[in-house]
Amino acid sequence: MKLYLIRLMRLFWGLFLYSLGIVVTMNAQIGFAPWDVFHAGLAKITGITIGTASIGIGIIIGIIVVLFGEKLGIGTILNMVLIGVILDLLLKLHIIPVANNIFVGILMVIIGLFIISLGSYFYIGSAFGAGPRDSLMVALTRKTGLPVGLCRGTIELLAVVAGWRLGGMIGIGTILSAIFIGFCVQSTFKVLRFDATSVQHETLDKTYQIIFCNNKKKLSKE
Numbered sequence: 001m002k003l004y005l006i007r008l009m010r011l012f013w014g015l016f017l018y019s020l021g022i023v024v025t026m027n028a029q030i031g032f033a034p035w036d037v038f039h040a041g042l043a044k045i046t047g048i049t050i051g052t053a054s055i056g057i058g059i060i061i062g063i064i065v066v067l068f069g070e071k072l073g074i075g076t077i078l079n080m081v082l083i084g085v086i087l088d089l090l091l092k093l094h095i096i097p098v099a100n101n102i103f104v105g106i107l108m109v110i111i112g113l114f115i116i117s118l119g120s121y122f123y124i125g126s127a128f129g130a131g132p133r134d135s136l137m138v139a140l141t142r143k144t145g146l147p148v149g150l151c152r153g154t155i156e157l158l159a160v161v162a163g164w165r166l167g168g169m170i171g172i173g174t175i176l177s178a179i180f181i182g183f184c185v186q187s188t189f190k191v192l193r194f195d196a197t198s199v200q201h202e203t204l205d206k207t208y209q210i211i212f213c214n215n216k217k218k219l220s221k222e
Contacts, residue, residue: 004210007126011075012082014123018131019086021115026091027098028108031171034156034163034178035133041166051088055080061132068139071201073129080132102172109173113181117188125194129201137185138196148189148196149182156181 025033032040039053046053058080066072090096099105124130130138133155140151156178164170189196202210 007128011078011123011126011128014119014121014126015079015082015131016086017115017119017122018079019083019090019119020096021112021117021119022083022087023090023096024112024115025109025173025177027096028105028112028173029099030102030105030109031173031175031177032163032169033109033112033181034159034174037163037168037170037174038159038166039163039168041163041168044167049088050091051084051086053084054087055084058084058132061136065132065135065139068136068143070135070139071129071203073127073201073203074207075123075126075128075201076131076135077129077204079123079130079134083131105173106176109176110180110184113177113184114188116181117184120185120196121188121192121194124196124199127199127201128207129203130196130199134196141197147182147186149186151182152185153178153182 022033022036026036031037035054035057036050039050039057042048042053042057043050048056062072062076062080099108120134124134124138129135137148137152137155140146140155141148144151160170160174160178188194
C-alpha cells in the first residue's frame with residue numbers, strides 16, 4: 001500500500017505540474033499552446049470554460065486511444081478531470097504572473113513547455129495510465145515506430161489548425177509550442193532516462209483487484 005501511495009503522489013504531482021505549465025504558456029500572452037488554442041476555440045463557441053473544454057476533449061481522445069489498444073487506468077481518468085479543474089483554478093486565482101513584453105513571453109513559453117514535459121514524466125511514470133493526449137502520443141509512437149517527439153509535434157500541429165478554425169488565439173507562442181514541445185518532451189525524457197513506451201500501465205480493473213481484493217484477503221486472514 002505504501003508503494004501505491006508513493007505512485008499516487010507522483011501522479012498528482014505530475015498532473016499539477018502539467019496544469020501549471022499550461023497556465024505559464026497561456027500567461028505568456030503571445031499565443032496559446034496548440035491544445036489550448038483548440039480548447040479556447042471550443043470554449044469560445046460553446047460558452048464553457050477552457051478547463052471544461054479540456055475535460056470534454058480528454059474524454060473523446062480517451063475513447064480513441066482505447067480503440068488504438070492503449071490501456072485505460074486511474075491516471076487516465078484523473079488526467080481527464082483534474083487538469084481541467086486545476087487549470088480553471090490557477091487561472092481564477094491569478095497567481096501566475098502575466099508577461100508584459102514579447103521577450104518575457106518567449107521565456108515563459110519555453111519554461112512552460114519544460115514544466116509540461118516534466119509533468120508528463122511524473123504522471124506517465126506512475127504507471128497508472130497516461131493521460132488521453134499523451135496516450136495518443138504513445139500509441140502513435142508504437143504504431144508508426146517514429147520518434148516520440150515527432151509524433152507529439154504532429155499532434156500539436158493538428159490541434160492548432162482545428163483550434164484556429166474554431167477561433168482560438170494563435171501567435172508566435174503557438175508556433176514555438178508546436179515546434180518545441182516535441183523537443184522538450186524528448187529531451188526531458190532523455191535526460192531522465194525515461195522511455196514512455198516501456199511503461200507497463202496498470203488498468204482500472206487491475207488497480208481495483210490489487211487495492212480492494214488484496215485488502216479483503218488480508219482482513220479475512222486476520
